Amino acid sequence: MGPTRIAYFDVDGTLTTDTSLFRFLDFYLAATGRPPRAYQQARQELKAMTAMGIPRVETNRAYFDNLAGARAADVASLARAWFQQELHHGGYFNDHAVRALRQHQENGDLTILVSGSFPALLEPIATWLGTDETWCTSPQIRNGRYTGRLSAPPMIGQRKADTVLLSASVHRADIRNCTAYGDHVSDLPMLHTTGRAVVVGGDEALRRIAQCRGWRLLPAAPLSPCRTKGA
Template identity: 55%
Template sequence: MNRTRVAFFDVDGTLTTAPSMFRLLAYYLAAMGHPPRAYQERMRELKAMAALGCSREATNRAYFTHLAGVDAGVLTRVAQEWYAAELATGGFYHEPAVAELRRHRERGDHVVLVSGSFPAPLRPIAADLGVDEVWCTEPEIVRGRHTGELAGPPMIGRAKADAVMNVLLRLGATRADCVAYGDHISDLPLLEAAGSAVVVGGDRRLRTSARIHGWPLLPGTPPAPEPPLPPSRTGAGVSSPTPFCHPAHPFHPSARYEMPESA
């Protein structure tokens, strides 16, 4: 009988060179006609929280408060445009990690993204990479608009390990049949939950764990290209590309998010 093999991938800093949710936020604010300082002020708030010792969960939740009142459909359409603009830079994806993902796909493994980001920026990434499943932060949306709250806990730390266990249980797979890829110390529970792991770059603490566990290393991400920004325009002027529809790649209803190390 064929065994189900599963490969779990963190996204930001692992598969991509830049944090998807923050790049999308900068793009969205510019598209809505906000000056650059609007994004800078929001990032300054999040960095100040981190500097004061606020937990990653707290800073993650704070990100989504800035989406309160945002039309979810408009954000999804802008995310499609943002993704196309990121691809045009030629440096959005981290090729060593993407090559590993493609290798897993070619041999028929079940590929899962486990990310602190959220559906709007992850949908086009998941579609392009042809993954089977995505676990991510799920913002609360009521009557088509973001409330600024989350529908569940952010996917950070232990939540990523829980995602691994849930997927393996559902697929009837074992830890011995899975591998996880991550770049940040907050990915350690994800990596330890899998039967084997690969560290992509990684900070000092994560590389130390890799040596202890005997995990292989992939190169870290190169500097990300300058973020693409659209011409300023009002919400009414946002174009409407074909809506994303990919029922073969569902977003788990308890999906979850994560701040980059620099924040």
């Protein structure tokens, strides 16, 4: 066997064509009997935080307020049902990024998800993709229920980079032979960490950086009409 190589993938907007956190929140609120305006209100509050310049780390924390009091088993069950619905509708995955992931798998590389999303939501995605590990945000669960808080800082920004370095060390992989995939400027620390980086999608600021650094570019897959509701 040759030296270990690892491909690290952001999920939302990189492997997927939309933000799974919001797609699931829409599904979750409807499935638990909330009116449609509940999702719109939650989404607008998070958008307002972003518009005010509040860092993505903090908007990620705020997202999990929506799960406060929910039974962890119920959230996991609904996440699996949500994912099956996404597969049924089609257009959920970015075929360009998934094709790259499959190529890494065929080459014998480890494939690892590094995401600001959370375990219940990522488990069916990781199973379907056949990836090796998942590193993500950890919502706090006590007595089987979400508290609305986090157990550790969200898996965003520099924390992704630190996690990639730790993972490479654990697997005794040369970070220079590893590859990172991301779609947002918050992925830059991770993209800078590995020897190779790939930018997915149309983030203009990130694409300019990629062009300057000679990083590979992959296009964003177009959203199908049925995917516009959670935008």
